[in-house]
Amino acid sequence: MTGQNQHVMELAFPIESFLQIKEDVISNRENLEKEKSVWLSVRKLATEEDLNLLDEQFKTEFEKLGSLFLNPPSTELQNVLVSLQVLVQKGASAKRLGNDELGNYNLAMAIKNIPIITSKASLEIACEIIRITIIAEADLNSQKAYAGNGGSNSIEWICLYLAAGVGNESYIHNMDHYEYCYKIFCWIIESEILKNTSIYKFNPFSIFIINLRNSPEALDLQEKIILRMICLGISPFPHEEIYQSLSFFNRIAPVNLKWIGILFPYENDYIKPYLKAMKMSINEEIVTGLINSCTSSNTGRKYFKVFFSLHAHWLLEFIIESVPETIFSLVRRNEKDLLVPFLKNFQPAMRNLRDKKGNTLLHQAMLCRGLIENTIQLLLQAKFSFHVINKDGITPLELALKNNRTDLTRLLK
Incomplete structure (x- = not known):
């Protein structure tokens, strides 16, 4: 990575925090897998009759x-907790816990x-009970708790x-x-069952962002979750x-605009799997x-301008190539x-962008009824030609004259 690219990355993405979290993810997962491996080895040695009895005892104890x-x-x-720990050490599983x-x-x-x-003492014990129940392969996807209009599962x-x-x-x-909830989140999201998120009914990332609220005290941990x-x-x-709502962009902006940049990071080897998933x-x-x-908001406009101007961004390239109408819309709206x-x-x-009628962005600007001199000046500074013709053989200058926009024609002369 060049020095310039590294500088861009530091501005756009909290890479140091990300790498620390990556180390923690690896450590956390290794610990969970180690404990689960020990549990599985014990379970394999037990008879089916013993396992049925142990699983039923775990269920009875947990339901207390x-x-x-x-x-x-x-x-x-x-x-x-002690009873459940003893049972898990003998190979008991949480598979018989009810789903309803x-x-x-x-x-x-x-x-x-x-x-x-x-x-706090009870909270710590409760969280340890949750952890060993995850290790004992509770069905994280299917087990639900009542949520008004149906059940929601653990990650929800x-x-x-x-x-x-x-x-x-x-x-x-x-x-x-909150910190204990964060621990539980880490255990669930990194457990063996949820490594393959394609089997998961609801996407945890979507759920988290859709429900975001402004909470200054929790802001740092919320960023770590992202x-x-x-x-x-x-x-x-x-x-x-x-279960997807694109209104979550409106959830992010009031909490921390910087998180939009985190969701749409610049290219970097550290986050290749995420970028691949995003681009798909x-x-x-x-x-x-x-x-x-x-x-x-003007704050949102400024952030977009500063962040996406740092370097050529893959998302802007996607917009130009796949949804160019978005850019024509920005011109119509004078979103300089x-x-x-x-x-x-x-x-x-x-x-080189053209709409269905062969209009360039400068043509589009001339078709607007509002005052968009700033946008026109911006396009001219980017060396847009006012001599390019559309499918009707008309130039941007001719469009302005045709629409009696003398306020605009002076910009093109």
Whole structure:
């Protein structure tokens, strides 16, 4: 990587934090896999009859939490934890825990109830119970807890809590709770079952961003959550997502505009899996959502201009090649700030753009009824010619004259 590219990367993406998280992901996953490997080796030695008994005992012991979590004395929680630890050491699994959101107590219900635990000691014990239940292969996808209009599973609940941040209007009221939720998130997202996100019904990245709220106290950890999912190569825009709302751009902007740059990073070897996933999922709808979010405020416009002007960006290249109508729309809307990065880094391609009638961007500017002198001047500075003809054989200058736009013709002379 050249010095210039490294400088761009430092401006655009928190690479140092990302690399620290990557190390933590590797360490966390290795620890989980090591514990699971020991558990599996013990389980393989047990008879089927013993395993059935152990699994049933695990289920019975775990279901005691249904009443304990409502008013959890740490001593009773500790007793349940010790019992579950002993059972797991013997090879017991969590596979018999119920999946029904209205049925017997399961892992998703335990995670849902995390906010009601007030004691830090009880919270620590509860989180350890959750961790060993994950190691014992609880069905993270299927086990659900009631959520009003149907059940939500473990990753949905934990992403919802983390996205909402900390405060009186959030589910989590202090950073102790929030930090434990972050630990649980890491265990789930990096467990063996969720390594292949294609089997997962809901995309955790989408859920997290859709539910983002402004929470200054939790801001640093929220950024780590975003970086962690990038590290795992999870795109926030999966192809077959059934729970996707592009309104999440409007969630990000008020919280931290910089996160838009993190979601759409510049090319870098460290994040190749994420970039590959992103490029496969980008489409016109996503581009429109991003553009609309950035044009909703002058701050958003400025950020787009500064960030995407740093260097030639793959997303802008995609827009030029695949959804050029977006750029014609920016001209019609006189969005000068958003046009600057395109014209700075992709001038030849921008000059070659044509709509269905053969109009260039300068033709389009002349067709506008509003005052767009700034945009026209920007196009002229980018060496757009006012002598190029469209399919009707008309130049931008002739269009201006035809529409009696004397205020514009003076710019072209």
